[in-house]
Amino acid sequence: MNGLELLVLGRTLMKIGGSALPIAGGPSLPASVRSVLVDIAQHPDSSISEITARTGFPQSHVSASIARLIESGDVVSDADPGDRRRTRVKVNPKAAGGMLVITDTPVDEAVADALPDTSALPEVLAALETLSRHLNPSHQQR
Structure with missing residues (x-):
């Protein structure tokens, strides 16, 4: 395998993966933003750095996704009471009823x-399990 083949495989x-994600936030959201939303739903009150570590997305993408999700009303943020410099995010409990159904959907x-x-x-x-065990950032934290 060469670099181009690996890039095509990655795409x-x-x-x-995008087709296997729950339709969180509606199908109009790109899969990468839905991925951030699913992570937030599975790990409420997470910081941006924690979401970045789990998803493997660049911090700039996670921040932009969160800003978009806050603007759409899907998530809310607040300051961490233990460290006011840190922002925590969670799914907005007032989000449209039933819009966000999070499951551990197998692929x-x-x-x-x-x-x-x-x-x-x-x-x-x-x-895929082998690759995930060796290359998935969330598995490497364990």
Whole structure:
């Protein structure tokens, strides 16, 4: 595999991941912003640096996504009472009822849909688990 092939594969994996994400905040949000929203829902009262570490997105993207989500009313922020310099974010409890359904959605179906031959699904899922264990920032923190 060369660098270009890896970039193309990465883009394909991002599309598959985006299709497997819950429709958090509605389908009009880009998958990368939905990813930040899902992380916030799963980890309320997180700081921007904590979200950055878990998602692997650049801090600038996380900050821009949060600003967009605050503007749309999907999340709210406040100062951390223990450290007023730190901002915490959480899903807005007043967000449109039922709009945000967070589940731990497996990627199996999305990966199967992307494969020309689903008999390879177990092998591909195992390979993704291996890659995640070694390269996913949230797994490296453990």
